[in-house]
Amino acid sequence: MTDHELVSKAVEMQKFSYIPYSRFPVGAALLCGDGRVFTGCNVENAAYGSTICAERTALVKAVSEGYTSGFAAIAIAGQGGDYCWPCGACRQMLYEFAPDLRVLAVRGDGQFMEASLRNLLPHGFGPDSLG
Numbered sequence: 499m500t501d502h503e504l505v506s507k508a509v510e511m512q513k514f515s516y517i518p519y520s521r522f523p524v525g526a527a528l529l530c531g532d533g534r535v536f537t538g539c540n541v542e543n544a545a546y547g548s549t550i551c552a553e554r555t556a557l558v559k560a561v562s563e564g565y566t567s568g569f570a571a572i573a574i575a576g577q578g579g580d581y582c583w584p585c586g587a588c589r590q591m592l593y594e595f596a597p598d599l600r601v602l603a604v605r606g607d608g609q610f611m612e613a614s615l616r617n618l619l620p621h622g623f624g625p626d627s628l629g
């Protein structure tokens with residue numbers, strides 16, 4: 499799976515976004531070590547704070563099917579001119595399972611940038627932090 503293919507899967511997932519409030523579709527595609535890809539979209543709620551982001555949808559799908567390690571990369575696709583970097587809550591959730599995850603942030607025209615999750619969440623709090 500190339501980065502471009504992973505990005506395409508994330509973009510494709512935007513069509514499933516449930517976004518009556520923000521109208522901002524986000525798609526995500528999480529690549530596992532064995533090549534499997536878990537996808538997700540944002541799912542909003544009338545109680546706004548109950549909204550779940552695309553990245554966490556994909557991650558929770560993976561973990562709930564037994565994938566808790568070996569994640570290689572995640573692509574996150576938004577719209578507009580800005581790259582769609584993960585929000586703070588998603589960085590924290592991903593850090594639990596993959597502190598060195600490669601993060602591909604995609605903007606509306608399909609261009610993407612890469613960063614390591616460790617750089618996006620410096621001095622992150624993870625399982626080891628509990629001693």
Ligand code: THU
Nearest residue numbers: 520522524540551552583584585
């Ligand atoms: N959103 C995501 O799905 N992922 C992000 O990383 C940023 C924000 C969603 C949440 C909400 O449905 C919409 O984008 C606007 O914030």
